[in-house]
Amino acid sequence: MKKQQISILTAVALCFLLTGCSTQEEQAYTQDFYAMDTAMRITAYGDNAADAVTECVSYINMLEADISRTRESSDIFALNHAEGNQTELSEQTADILQEALDLAAKTEGRFDPTIAPLSDLWGIGTEQAAVPAQEQIDKVLPLVDYTKVSLEGTTASIPAEAEIDLGGIGKGYAADHVIEILKENGVEQAIVALGGNVYVLGEKDRDTPWKVGITDPDNPGDSFATLSVSDTAVVTSGDYERYLEVDGKRYCHIFDPETGYSAETDLRSVTVVSPDSTSADAYTTALFVMGLEDAMEYCEQNRIEAVFVCKDHTVHVTDGLKSSFELQSTEYTYAE
């Protein structure tokens, strides 16, 4: 090889080394869509990202067709209108209903998939939203009781006038299954945002976790803190999502199944971090209903990692999240 050729080859290699610092980001594919009464976005990275995301969207639509309360063709619509008779469910609907019942038992009914008659009575998020009379609440409250749901295999029944609403874990359940679909398609990096349910797959970069912002309850368009996490679900529920304000008092969409009223605690939002998005979804509701003190104790007993934002603007973080949590807003105080 001639000297000049060696020089040119060396120089070209040098050129690649110098420009190699600006690595090209892996091909990303994003799809925004509406399902389960919320805006969703899935971003996946890699060669097969587009096909994988398309499959995920189809799956979510199929799940919604099974568990929607309002679609007349859905399993849950059939169950809710069966007048107490037995209803045959798809395997998928039976599976998510079983998960909902298990989580209701684990949270002693603070999360309850039979909450629908109560939430319908309040109508928060609709034109008819109003604080009901106590007699109205007393009338529907006995219908809210997950222990009266019977599920044997794929055959279910509920008392007449009772209703199942799987909206409390539907998006969490969807996120868990979407992650499985992405993995099956060879996707190693993705952000799945299904309303208040986020799942981050893999790491953002080698040894670099994803940065997930937690919504600021005072300014829901922005985040007040971040969690640096990988391969996990991050799920938030708060009083800022849907609420009714009467005479300066806020009634949020999260209900206390014991009182029949909108949950009145010292909390503004609860964020749960867990590789299991389905349970995280249910736990955010249950922990919100419990209030800070009981919720912190419950988390410790059940090894749940969570971030709590209180009405007094203090932020409480369970031990397992302290190293990944970062407070950004000066409007909040970190309670050590």
Next chain:
Amino acid sequence: MRNNTKLRLRWGDFLIFLAIIAAACGIWIHLAMLQTDQTYGEIWLDGELYQQFRLDGSVHKTVQLEGKATEVTIEVDGTQMRFTDSQCTDHTCEQTGWISRVGQTAVCLPNRVMLKITGSTTDADAVDVIVQ
């Protein structure tokens, strides 16, 4: 026959090195310039891009559009945007407030209108996603 001639660099070789290093620097500077902050405000209607504009401080306007259910009003104020009015049932979109940072979104669900902040950012505090 064995060739014992040692490889010696000449002036021409150094010139080639310099030229290629200069080209590499040029490419690097170009890529670095592409990575500077560029922020866009986007309005999406039922999954389709309705309008996009740079949020560089130059655009101040009010956008009214017919959503899936009712009319929606959006305000663009230089570097930020928000829903100011919606005739929808829950008015959650109005309560979302201003959005201005890459990755932020605001949604009017009944009308299927979404505001998005997109673009690139060099902000070390930038989040990849916000759990809402």
